[in-house]
Amino acid sequence: MKNFTLVFCLFFATFSTVFAQKGTVRGNIYDKATAEPVGFASVGLEGTTYGTTTDLYGFFSIANVPAGKYKLKVSFLGYDEHSEDLEISKGQIVFLNIYITDSGQKIGEVVISGRKEAAKTQTQVSKITVTPKQIRSLPSAGGEPDIAQYLTVLPGVIFTGDQGGQLYIRGGSPVQNRILLDGMTIYNPFHSIGFFSVFETELIRSVDVFTGGFNAEHGGRVSAVVDVKTREGNRKRIAGQVSASPFQAKALIEGPIVPLKTDDGSSISFVLTGKKALIQETSKSIYKYVNDSTGIPFDYTDFYGKVSLLTGNGTKLNFFGFKYDDGVKFPAIDFSWKSGGGGTDFTLVPANSNTIINGVITYSKYDSRRDDQDRTPRTSSINGFFAGLNFTNFGRNSEFKYGLELNGFTTDFKFVNFRGLNIEQKSNTTEANTYFKFKQKLGNLIFEPGVRLQYYASINTFSPEPRLSLKYNLSDKIRLKAAGGLYSQNLLSSVDERDIVNLFVGFLSGPEETVYEPGTKNRTKNRLQTSTHGVAGIEIDLPNNFEINLETYYKKFTQLLALNRNKEIPSDPNYIKETGDAKGIDFSIKWEGKRAYLWGTYSLGFVTRNDGEEVYPPVFDRRHNTNMLFTYQLGKSKKWELGVRWNMGSGFPFTLTQGFYSNFLFDDGISTDVASGNPDLGILFSDKRNDGRLPYYHRMDVSLKRTFEFGKNTKLEVNASATNVYNRENIFYFDRVRYDRVNQLPILPSLSMTLEF
Numbered sequence: 001m002k003n004f005t006l007v008f009c010l011f012f013a014t015f016s017t018v019f020a021q022k023g024t025v026r027g028n029i030y031d032k033a034t035a036e037p038v039g040f041a042s043v044g045l046e047g048t049t050y051g052t053t054t055d056l057y058g059f060f061s062i063a064n065v066p067a068g069k070y071k072l073k074v075s076f077l078g079y080d081e082h083s084e085d086l087e088i089s090k091g092q093i094v095f096l097n098i099y100i101t102d103s104g105q106k107i108g109e110v111v112i113s114g115r116k117e118a119a120k121t122q123t124q125v126s127k128i129t130v131t132p133k134q135i136r137s138l139p140s141a142g143g144e145p146d147i148a149q150y151l152t153v154l155p156g157v158i159f160t161g162d163q164g165g166q167l168y169i170r171g172g173s174p175v176q177n178r179i180l181l182d183g184m185t186i187y188n189p190f191h192s193i194g195f196f197s198v199f200e201t202e203l204i205r206s207v208d209v210f211t212g213g214f215n216a217e218h219g220g221r222v223s224a225v226v227d228v229k230t231r232e233g234n235r236k237r238i239a240g241q242v243s244a245s246p247f248q249a250k251a252l253i254e255g256p257i258v259p260l261k262t263d264d265g266s267s268i269s270f271v272l273t274g275k276k277a278l279i280q281e282t283s284k285s286i287y288k289y290v291n292d293s294t295g296i297p298f299d300y301t302d303f304y305g306k307v308s309l310l311t312g313n314g315t316k317l318n319f320f321g322f323k324y325d326d327g328v329k330f331p332a333i334d335f336s337w338k339s340g341g342g343g344t345d346f347t348l349v350p351a352n353s354n355t356i357i358n359g360v361i362t363y364s365k366y367d368s369r370r371d372d373q374d375r376t377p378r379t380s381s382i383n384g385f386f387a388g389l390n391f392t393n394f395g396r397n398s399e400f401k402y403g404l405e406l407n408g409f410t411t412d413f414k415f416v417n418f419r420g421l422n423i424e425q426k427s428n429t430t431e432a433n434t435y436f437k438f439k440q441k442l443g444n445l446i447f448e449p450g451v452r453l454q455y456y457a458s459i460n461t462f463s464p465e466p467r468l469s470l471k472y473n474l475s476d477k478i479r480l481k482a483a484g485g486l487y488s489q490n491l492l493s494s495v496d497e498r499d500i501v502n503l504f505v506g507f508l509s510g511p512e513e514t515v516y517e518p519g520t521k522n523r524t525k526n527r528l529q530t531s532t533h534g535v536a537g538i539e540i541d542l543p544n545n546f547e548i549n550l551e552t553y554y555k556k557f558t559q560l561l562a563l564n565r566n567k568e569i570p571s572d573p574n575y576i577k578e579t580g581d582a583k584g585i586d587f588s589i590k591w592e593g594k595r596a597y598l599w600g601t602y603s604l605g606f607v608t609r610n611d612g613e614e615v616y617p618p619v620f621d622r623r624h625n626t627n628m629l630f631t632y633q634l635g636k637s638k639k640w641e642l643g644v645r646w647n648m649g650s651g652f653p654f655t656l657t658q659g660f661y662s663n664f665l666f667d668d669g670i671s672t673d674v675a676s677g678n679p680d681l682g683i684l685f686s687d688k689r690n691d692g693r694l695p696y697y698h699r700m701d702v703s704l705k706r707t708f709e710f711g712k713n714t715k716l717e718v719n720a721s722a723t724n725v726y727n728r729e730n731i732f733y734f735d736r737v738r739y740d741r742v743n744q745l746p747i748l749p750s751l752s753m754t755l756e757f
Helices: 002-020 114-121 132-137 147-151
Strands: 022-031 042-045 051-053 059-066 068-075 082-088 093-100 127-130 157-159 167-169 177-181 204-210 224-230 239-244 248-261 266-277 298-310 316-329 333-348 355-372 378-394 398-416 422-442 445-456 461-473 478-489 491-493 507-509 529-542 546-563 575-592 596-610 624-634 640-649 657-663 680-685 697-709 715-723 731-735 740-743 748-756
Touching: 022 068, 022 082, 042 059, 051 059, 068 093, 082 093, 127 147, 132 147, 132 204, 147 204, 398 507, 422 507, 445 478, 491 546
Parallel strands: 022 093, 177 224
Antiparallel strands: 022 059, 042 051, 042 068, 068 082, 127 204, 157 167, 204 224, 239 248, 239 748, 248 266, 266 298, 298 316, 316 333, 333 355, 355 378, 378 398, 398 422, 422 445, 445 461, 461 478, 478 529, 491 507, 529 546, 546 575, 575 596, 596 624, 624 640, 640 697, 657 680, 697 715, 715 748, 731 740
16 A cells, blocks of 8 residues: 555646646637627647647637647637637636627628537537527417427427427426526426427527537436526626517526626626516417417416626636516416526636536526315425535646536425325435546547446445447548446436326435335345446538438336336335337437528337336327428518428327226215215226227427617517418317316417517
8 A cells, every 4th residue: 555655746747747847828808899608719828739629618728738839829700700819828828808809700700610619629429509599490389489398399309289288308307307407406497388498599609419428427317407597697788688589588687796807807797587478368369279268377477686896817707696486377276386596606716727627516496386266285394405525627629527516415205196195205415426527539540438426324225337428530521439337316207207287297216115026025236227228320521511410228227116106005006117228319410501590300219117017108208299490581681580390299108098087985885875976987998908009299389570670789580480380180188077188289470579688
């Protein structure tokens, strides 16, 4: 051990000596007019091989540069090239704030190649990055662009309905997807009407959707991660936006508290946004054909605010908070849910270190309630905190990232099933983990191994989870990629995967009680939900700005736990175990021109669950799913924009009905009057679960936008749109008791206006 320590110290001393002979150049690239960071710009030292690209926040770092004099060059399509002289001394770290100028070309007139450069230097397996520009390009309900609508066009993503539908990603149910907003866990990101999320499009900087095979920096879920990051407020001037449509009204205000100081780049800014549903009122007159008695009875109110402090050397601090309220009122049943939270995050850029430090502390909560006229209310509450500290060390062709995280939450759940049996849980859960991830570029190979060490305190379980992602650049135009790993989580949902309509969503922590293998008295090895992912794919850049992405995946859900909602007697277990498989192929093609944008996807998927008695497809097993999105800018000055989106999907599985019977519950025991009593209608289901298929689903949405400019910073956008333009009667579900088919929403034309200033 002493010899090992001596060798390690000698190695570290040698490494430090070598590093001290070299220096580092780092900094931030900003748009000179707006002070917005410029992501994926090329930064290099002229006449050398030292160079990199900026990240999403405009930050760059070029490490291990020999001492000497250099000319730094910054280039990005649509901007004038920037260059400046600099000198690096031994062991010195040079920090620069660089402001680049718009070249006068409209961004739409050039094909932005930043993402192509990122594709060559990052593994990006099963990762789709969505920008606000892409979200706004989608024809949207009410002319209101929203990430909830854009997610449905991504390959591997399945959405089950317009009214309280759920989001399924490559075979994982909603609770198996982690949704993050600036590091905060959002337990239910969608409003009751499935067109809208709680995220404000104009606040979004980026959305990273990891549909599988994600690396060690993300954990706590066994299927997918959706990571939403918001931008800072305007650092130069007071600005804002107001909009209204038959669906909702919203407003945004932002500006500097301490205006930007261009000499050192420091500032303090704020942004505040809110929106309110109008559909419950407007539908009674505009869309009364949907439901004459209740209209569209959905209501929601959202608020989000953020204050950002940015120093001259790249260090920044953000404070943020949100509050979301939602409700649905049907004649015999009411749903309501509330969500709120807040937190802070920071980025620390030390003056004399190649390591960048990020930290986040957040708190969020979610309360859900269902009130039936003839049943005990169902309630669920979850609240928790998250604290994380991340370190990123930059080398010339490498990056080492590691961190510590602490996550705790409290659940309080009350549920009465169809037999009148209470299922309750109130528990406190703490999770602690550390992770390590290393990225190395070796010629054409990008090698990114990682490991996550997860400890679940409430069930005393340790879960080591190795991860790996790879990319190989066969040429400048063709790239191969692969990823895989082990995953776990300790959060359950009350939602039964056999249900399509799930407006009430309750949450429970993993059971502290014993869980048995199906049909046996053998205990499970642990009480976690676990999975294994494997992904492989290819990216191809074709001539004329075409891009193709093809991925095949396999997810083995080695253990899934669910609430036993069919519990008939008190001695029956509260939880049941299942396993599952999800496999498929996702294909996408993208083309960008000066005026037009085309995005097409096709997904072939197979999802099964095994409850120990039978293997069956869950209700979200959509075999085929196709999306086409096309936008075109019209007119000499491109003030008009036409958008068309078409979606087609094969039918969801459902369990066939064999017959009906008189269902006496025998509430009075042997005194129950079965001769003249009024029993419930019982349903005889097919012996095989989900052995039928609903009809195919397809829908077309269109929009036509016109922009009017009144000054440098003031413009009005008028958007005429129609959802389900050819009024396809797509089935939502079938009420077997009332023998009534309930369809998805019919054609919904609308006109919206958005004023920016």
